[in-house]
Amino acid sequence: MHDIRFIRDNPEAFDGALARRGIEPVSAALLDLDERKRAVATKMQITQSRRNEASKLIGQAMGKGDKEAAEVLKAEVAELKTILPVLEEEDRQLSAQLQDALSVLANLPADDVPDGEDEEGNVEIARWGTLRDFDFAPQEHADMGPVLGLDFETGTKLSGARFTFLRGQMARLHRALGQFMLNHQTGANGYIECAPPVLVRDEAMYGTDKLPKFAEDSFQTTEGRWLIPTAEVSLTASVQGEILDDAKLPIRMTALTLCFRSEAGSAGKDTRGFIRQHQFEKCELVSVVRPEDSEAEHERMTRCAEEILEALELPYRKLLLCTGDMGFGARKTYDLEVWLPGQGAYREISSCSNTGDFQARRMNTRYRPVKDGVAEKKTEFPHTLNGSGLAVGRTLVAVLENYQQADGSVSIPAVLHPYMGGITTLNPES
Structure with a gap:
């Protein structure tokens, strides 16, 4: 399995090493999947944080007797709860796609391995x-x-x-x-x-x-x-x-x-x-x-x-x-x-x-x-x-x-x- 962090930092070197084994460049496709996965992960983190924050604010609003604000916050929390499972499923699918794409790629040859077709x-x-x-x-x-x-x-x-x-x-x-x-x-x-x-x-x-x-x-x-x-x-x-x-x-x-x-x-x-x-x-x-x-x-x-x-x-x-x-x-x-x-x-x-x-x-x-x-x-x-x-x-x-x-x-x-x-x-x- 390859390290996606290495691919992020060295896409050309990664493609060049695979090319020695006769494999077409794949770093762009891998990094696209990786970027989409990280974007979803960021959305999940932001959504989770906002849900936790809004839940705390509900208690504060209720303590102040501001029922209208509390109801608005409850509606927001309910919506966030429906969004999170969608993001989690999207993250799961992207993770699986990235894992599958990496799993079928051969190991990179050592520098002293001679090039050759067969x-x-x-x-x-x-x-x-x-x-x-x-x-x-x-x-x-x-x-x-x-x-x-x-x-x-x-x-x-x-x-x-x-x-x-x-x-x-x-x-x-x-x-x-x-x-x-x-x-x-x-x-x-x-x-x-x-x-x-x-x-x-x-x-x-x-x-x-x-x-x-x-x-x-x-x-x-x-x-x-x-x-x-x-x-x-x-x-x-x-x-x-x-x-x-x-x-x-x-x-x-x-x-x-x-x-x-x-x-x-x-x-x-x-x-x-x-x-x-x-x-x-x-x-x-x-x-x-x-x-x-x-x-x-x-x-x-x-x-x-x-x-x-x-x-x-x-x-x-x-x-x-x-x-x-x-x-x-x-x-x-x-x-x-x-x-x-x-x-x-x-x-x-x-x-x-x-x-x-x-x-x-x-x-x-x-x-x-x-x-x-x-x-x-x-x-x-x-x-x-x-x-x-x-x-x-x-x-x-x-x-x-x-x-x-x-x-x-x-x-x-x-x-x-x-x-x-x-x-x-x-x-x-x-």
Whole structure:
């Protein structure tokens, strides 16, 4: 959510920042709504004050025995009482219109975010790892996976397209990956482990910028609750409406949860294999920090995700997303893309974003800064960040393709051996 006061003071800068994301100028329309709303609010205040004043004057007139003046004042108060509800309704409608107009506008990009229309404008920051030199033609996971327990047919039979049934050793490897990620983020990086609900109310989705713009990308129950598209929603919204203690910042949370996405905008993309599913697991990272700490926290969070890839010895590259490829609520995003030899391409496996105070404003989450040991009276909005550490299914795909052997088996990365109950190799089913 944007600060209307900032727009009042900086309309050209606001429009210019939105223009970097391909959005037409909107400040004039927003400020017109804002001016009308403030005018109505002023009328309400004046009307309320006059009603209170006139009510007092009635008593004074009656005390003086001036019934004629009292009757005139009573008539005025009666008229003011009819005017106030009209003004209140007008104020409510204008407030809702302004809120709706602001809620569908993407976050403003940070100054160091590169301009660009789509993924072609992203900037590669670094690469890690050496691409394996295969002495055979590496297969894609969708081709080699079924004999190892990656059952696409049963998933489709049960639930339709973009669902997969994992069996035996494949299910064990999937579980091992998720547990390793969670243990590493809590043990090595100090994130608080959480087990949040995967069904949430409108307020949680709205506060984390998933509503109203992306309603079609999520699943909703008949009772109106939403299946979370990412644990970012549950974790971030856990502080919704609160005034946080400065001493408790930064707050770092992680959760390994099921996630659900309708993929409404991805028709025809990654329909084959385990890359883009309606149901998947992800180890999510969320931070709530002081504004002055958010840039450093963004670098730290991204590093926490990189550590998983490096521990698994999976080659990857780090990208700084351009304005045209960045998510709606982000002001700056790093993507990590893992190398998939079967596809001969790097594919996204983690996205780490700094949203600034964008989500905090939508959630009305504040904190009370402490300066020189004294808590200030005025509260401020903290900054929130979120990232994948990592997407479990895509990591599974990366392990299968990078560790495949010529005989169709898959070696298990050493760091996962403690989680695999003695299994060190996935072997094709006989």
